[in-house]
Amino acid sequence: MTTTESPKHTITALVEDKPGVLNRVSSMFRRRGYNIASLAVGHSEIANLSRMTFVVEGDESTVEQVTKNLHKLVDVIKVSDVSIQNCVSRELALVRVRANVQTRSEIMQIVDIFRANIVDVAPDSLMIEVTGDEDKVDSLQNLLRSFGVLEVMRTGTIAMDRGLGDEQTDKDNSSSTHRMESGL
Amino acid sequence: MQLTGGQMVCESLIREGVEVIFGIPGGAILPLYQTLPEYPKLRHILTRHEQGASHAADGYARATGRPGVAFATSGPGATNLVTGITTAFMDSVPMVIVTGQVGRSAIGSDAFQETDITGITLPITKHNYLVMTAEEIPAVINEAFHIASTGRPGPVLVDIPKDVFEEMGEFEYPEKMDLPGYKPTVHGHPNQIRKAAKLIEESERPVILAGHGVIISKAYDELMELAEKAQIPVVTTFLGIGSFPDDHFLSVGMPGMHGAAYASLAIDQADLLIALGMRFDDRITGDTSKFAVNSKKIHIDIDPSEIGKNIPVDVPIVGDLKLVLKVLNERVKPTTRVDWVQHVEDLKRDHPLMHERDTDELLPQHIIQQLSELTDGRAIIVTGVGQHQMWAAQHYTFKEQCSLISSGGAGTMGFEVPAAMGAQVGRPDKVVWSIAGDGGFQMTMSELATLAENKIPVKFAIMNNGFLGMVRQWQQIFYEKSYVATGYSRNPDFVKLADAFGIYGARVTEKSQVKSAILKAMEHDGPALIDFVVEQEENVYPMIPSATSVASMIEEPKPEEIRQ
Structure with missing residues (x-):
């Protein structure tokens, strides 16, 4: 699980669908x-409006400037820095991994542990669908590397706060991080 | 009311109060131009180059505070505007630009004179539009003017395909705008304003750093009240010149790379900087880690992204300067700061902009000082970019509000000719002097034809040193006088050129001729040009080399050391 010191920030923006x-x-x-x-x-849930999720690398002041400059765009309606709130973030990935009779069952065990799915089976490869936060997808990808990862397709992270509103304190934030970990 | 798209553009411009358009027609925008005779309220000035049209619209906007308008056709017509749009964008100038585009069905096919001008201008406009049906035109033009002129102003481009100008549609001018993503914050946060007032009260050595925002928000009286009530010396940024009268006892002039030493020193010695509508540009700060390290900072700006961008701030306030200062002034207590104000006076005395020099040389500084006296510091001064620009900022005593028009952020040479034209069109009641360099002047001098044709009485003072002077100065100081590609071995005869364009021209080579030449040019009823053949290797001082600090400032050498 990433900590608050991470240089990565998740920002969402509600934008005009133009x-x-x-x-x-x-x-x-x-x-x-x-x-x-x-x-x-x-x-998004509103007609003619889309929602974008960005994962941005940078320190606090960079992220603040990103948020402000997003705000300046006329077509951007709302910007939220969800990484400072308590949020759920997910990414979907498709991974094609080399698999033969000897390795297939081992791969399937790993897939099970990650609650991922095998969505295509070919004589010499498997396609795995995994959903989770960025770290989970990274971990699975790392574990599969030794079998030979042939192709990876990732959607990028989407994120949504847990609906406690904007007034949360930092304290709430840390406990929610914990919740997220256990929810994986 | 059923109208063509072209008619809708004109109807909309009239509703936005537009009186003047600068532009050049061409194939794609022709259906719009052909409707202009139906709208005699819209005066069109045909420039000689689209860059001229965009700078003229910019000069008009800066001189009047109202959005400037430019038209150009597709392709090269539109791309020629780009330098002018960048210039306006960098300096927060409101403009609305209408460009013709190839017909809708041809878009994307690399048709003749097709270019993706909305793509090209994306990073240099506040917003832009490609209008795909005639019925959208009224709402788009309405939004364009609103966006261009409110919040932090800027240029907005509206690209309209040829067949959309020809398409018929129902014209209805919108009463309300639907811009959910555009709501500039104008009222400052009361708590922040309270904190600012407290810092001002606690400060012993405050300095106001007044920027272009004072002029844009017309907060002249509020700035004056703050300065006088709390006895705070006022430093003006380059584009802030004209926000506070230069002849006021609290005025400390311009700081920075080529600013007055006393202004830079005052900032360095202050314990509180009150930055008003400015953006801590690198020409002011130099090395940001060494800039004004002894002071706390209050930064008031309408653009939140400017706050904390370059310099950390103790009290940030987002809002319209005029409104914020009104509230702040109520909270600030009348104070006297005799010692500090006297100290700043001493700095002025000990670090003069220029030593007295007993010389027969024709010096640009002396010419500008004469011009200042002969116009009583009340002309609108338009400049190009380079040495003459800095001398104009240093040696002209600007007594009137909004009286310097120059390309600050972009540093666009060639601005001086068309922008002066636009300023004069917007302010026919004022004397407009364009202080030009021989380099920049030659970039856009074709607009002299437009001036003559339209009898626009701009006066030009060309500081002709036969060099790209500022670049030459850098070569002298940082590259051991290796003058690569900066000298003009054969400039044109500017007086003959003036004659060819049908405007008054004179040449000055002697110091004694300066005054009479300026007076004659002003008496002349129409555009006039004076070619001042000035000392070639005069330098602008002081100079703080880029990315250094006030500690590295090079002040003017003593008179006897100057030509060594």
């Missing part, structure tokens, strides 16, 4: 030299 919005957002990141570790976009 042509070019993704370009405006990514152009701002590029121009200001901010690093995006991952970016995921999809429809």
